Amino acid sequence: MPDISHDFVDECFEPSTARAASADRRMHTELAASLHHLAEAVQTTDGKLSDSLGDFASNINAGRFVRPSVFRHYFQLVTSLSSGDIDATKALISKMNATPPRNAHRTITHFGHPDADQISLELISDGMRLAPISDTLAQDFGTLLEAGFDLMQNALPELYGEITAIVHEILLGGAPHGDSVEFDGASHYQFWGLLILNPKHHNTPLEIVEVLAHEASHSLLFGLTVDEPLVLNPNEDLFASPLRQDLRPMDGIYHATYVSARMCWAMETLAASGHLSVTDHETALKAAQADRDNYKKGLSVIDAHGELSATGQRILDKTRAWMNRR
Structure with missing residues (x-):
């Protein structure tokens, strides 16, 4: 091994x-x-x-x-x-x-299909706001999702390989009717290998690449922190988050900051790849700038209040070094 x-x-x-x-x-x-x-x-x-x-x-x-x-x-x-x-x-x-061993290739399913209902209910039991979607929506989004994977494989092959190595099941679902704030994607440390996406919020292959880079980066952090957590701050201490309206514990701030940097990497690298149209190139650069702004906001909170483990410090140092290169 x-x-x-x-x-x-x-x-x-x-x-x-x-x-x-x-x-x-x-x-x-x-x-x-x-x-x-x-x-x-x-x-x-x-x-x-x-x-x-x-x-x-x-x-x-x-x-x-x-x-x-x-x-x-x-x-x-x-x-x-x-x-x-x-x-x-x-x-x-x-x-x-x-439970059969996992498939060699990723499985895409949706809440509303019998094969996915049990895992969907497990997520709901942990407080996730998740609702079924139709077979037609799932099928249409599945086609778009594969187009996003194709773009990533061609333009960002190492990111494609990383996500393929970690994410083996993708669950599609919506938000309950009337929710004022809806998720666009999610992952859960107790479901290693699972990524949850809301089809409502992703309409182009470029947006698919961005959300995959986002959510898979959360999963990567889960996999890098087996031995110790990222931060040592108590969970009851809450701080402003760059990606959420509500206050979050420092672990959530760290995740959001790291994820923002990785989304920035994906959008800037994709923009420089030559695989995008003029319009998508401009969209990617705008998204990258927003990601940089979110990274800076999160980093300021970590620098002011974060109590990092050795693992958390090493990962953040590498992140900071890359973001400071440009």
Whole structure:
């Protein structure tokens, strides 16, 4: 298995296919290690459950890549086992075993389709405002999404490789009727490999590239912070965010600042690629400038109030160095 040392994962600000693939493998090896630990913890009290946990972990170590729902079930399993609910724990490991390994290619589905309804309801249970969309809208947006991926593959191949290594399922959904603020994209640390998009807010391949660069950068940070968090500020301390109207904890400010820089990289690099029309070239540069402005706002908050971990400091130093080059 590839080593994912600090020097490797933080070696550059720009997208890296190899780094993303190693982060994905690291998430799986950490999942397997934790399941082995849980298997040892219950061995004397429930041998069957211990065997089930250990067998699943061994399958991962043997090369099985799992779907985002399995990572979610793992978090639920830890909670149920910690509370002594053995029946719930057994039900969850059964669900994990019954879930097929992830597909070699990305899967695109939508809330409103039976295959996606369960994971959609899981997200809603965590407070996400998500509503079903029609099959027709999902199909039309799927075509646009592939056009965005094609543009990225041609113009930004390393970003395409990075996203392909991390994002294996894309869930499409809308916002509930009447919501004054709607999401355009989202990711969740408990669903490694999943990206959620709202078709309403993305109408061109260029906009697809921008939102993919945005949301996949959140996922990348999740994968780079297995050993320690980005920031040490208490979650109850809230600050102004460059991307949100509401106040956010410092971890959210850090994510928004890093993501803004990566969106800037994507739009500036795409504008310089020669793959855009004159109109899209101008649109990309305007978007990049807005991203730079958001980055500066977020950075000022981090510099004033952020208490960074060693990992958070290294990643931010690389980000700052790239943004200061232009």
